[in-house]
Amino acid sequence: MDHENVTVTRGTRSTLPIIVAVHSTLLGQAIGGCRIAHYPHWRDGLTDALRLSAAMTDKAALAGLPHGGGKTVVALPPGRTLDAAARRDVLHDVGDVIAGLGGRYATGPDVGTGPDDMVVIAERTGHVFCRPAAAGGSGDSSEHTATGVLAALRAICADRFGSAVLSGRRFAVLGLGRVGAHVLRMLAAERAILTVADVDETRRAVAGDATWVSPEECLTAEADVLVPSALGGLLTPATVPRLRCAAVAGPANNQLDAPETAALLHERGILWAPDFVVSAGGIIHATAVELHHETTEQATTRIAGIASTLTGILESARATGTTPLAAARTAARLRLG
Ligand SMILES: NC(=O)c1ccc[n+]([C@@H]2O[C@H](COP(=O)([O-])OP(=O)(O)OC[C@H]3O[C@@H](n4cnc5c(N)ncnc54)[C@H](O)[C@@H]3O)[C@@H](O)[C@H]2O)c1
Known part of the structure; x- marks a missing residue:
């Protein structure tokens, strides 16, 4: 056991x-x-x-938290x-x-x-x-999760395109709920080019100047980075061949239907950032502020660390010829000793 x-x-x-x-x-x-x-x-x-x-044990370990799962x-x-x-x-x-x-x-x-x-x-x-x-608590974590997603997007752009600048880069944000809406707002502030979708038509109200398309069109949009921000299970043997993005990084939990799908993305040359690294901003903030009584500034510095964690995982995956999923799991095991 x-x-x-x-x-x-x-x-x-x-x-x-x-x-x-x-x-x-x-x-x-x-x-x-x-x-x-x-x-x-x-x-x-x-x-x-x-x-x-x-x-959760892997997520907490890779987020550098003094916690298990x-x-x-x-x-x-x-x-x-x-x-x-x-x-x-x-x-x-x-x-x-x-x-x-x-x-x-x-x-x-x-x-x-x-x-x-x-x-x-x-x-x-x-x-x-x-x-x-x-x-007396730390409140809704979604904005902090989105801050971590932005850090991850800068890291994946630096790795994939050689520059962490988000301005002018094309993102397809799938899901405009609590986290997705914050991600969209932050990317718009960086002057990124945005295509967005949600199954809930009422979320169109938060789309702003972004191009609103159907969820299917968003999934297969020609984009630099697909940002899954809805439910899990999006990346499957059926959907991966249809993707037209160079990278995938977003907050949605359990994006892969099965671990083997990481290899399909790898074979297609699509860089996938493990969701349990990308989505850690909320838990980092909540535990820092509420369980360890740190300031929001201290928590924000920790959230920014998602970028260097992800960069290390992507570099290690490339150096060892494995998928980012395998490299992330190895990094988590190392932290657990
Ligand atoms: N809230 C957080 O701090 C947090 C932290 C870590 C991970 N996550 C993960 O991030 C994802 C989003 O979380 P949230 O809090 O924003 O949830 P949410 O419920 O507020 O938003 C999800 C949005 O996705 C839309 N959606 C559902 N199915 C869809 C589909 N097939 N296509 C397009 N849109 C669809 C919904 O209409 C909704 O607007 C979830 O997978 C969640 O587990 C959230």
Whole structure:
């Protein structure tokens, strides 16, 4: 078993399965979001928790954080909805399980939870981050995630095109949600040439002067860099042959449908920046400010470090003839000792 500790508890109030997976505390307290999502069976939620907590260990290690990886999954049976009282019960159950781990793991928002939910969990345990600023927390992490994405885009442009200047470069931003909208604003401020898309037509309101196209057109747009900013699983054996970009770097989690797809991108000469390196800005900011009481300036300096981390990974991949994914995993293993 790879994981240090996995607990599956029937919530005393909610009676729902509360799964907390602590993958590693080698570098420090394990961190990872609390996911409340539907699963055909709670064992599917367990599989998700095991996979996501292991990925968090790599993400935290490569971000230079004094933390390991963990994850909470509340597995909702199909069709089950939570009213306000039931949701509060679930969050208190989560808080009790985390409190029982005695500080080995702290949680934050993930799919199905947000900063306000962290306030409710905090009623049962102090091992929580990303509470709203008004509640003494570090608040919404999306702008900090976007700041890290910009650092990564400069690094990938420097590697691929020999210049970190973003002005005049063509980016296709797929997904204009919380992070994507910030990325778009920051790239527009750099006078980049922008093509954008979202399945939600109402997001057109934040597109500004960018060229709005369909998600399919955005995916296959002729661009210097494709910036996946929506959901995971975008890069597959079916989509990779259709890409017309030189590089891919964005915040969307789990962009590859399977690790083997990294090799397909490599064979096509498309430089892919591992998402778990690119998207670390939010977690860097939240843990620095909320768990380690650093200033925003200190956190911002750490986020800028995403550029040198990514540059090191890309150089090492080139030197060893491997994919950036393999080089990133090797770098994470080295940090873990
Ligand atoms: N919020 C953060 O700080 C953070 C941190 C790390 C990673 N991420 C990852 O970044 C991605 C975006 O996060 P977010 O917080 O902006 O989420 P969000 O839900 O605010 O935005 C996602 C956007 O993608 C759009 N979308 C969904 N499916 C699409 C499709 N097929 N084609 C085009 N657009 C589509 C949605 O309409 C939405 O506007 C996610 O994968 C998330 O896991 C976010």
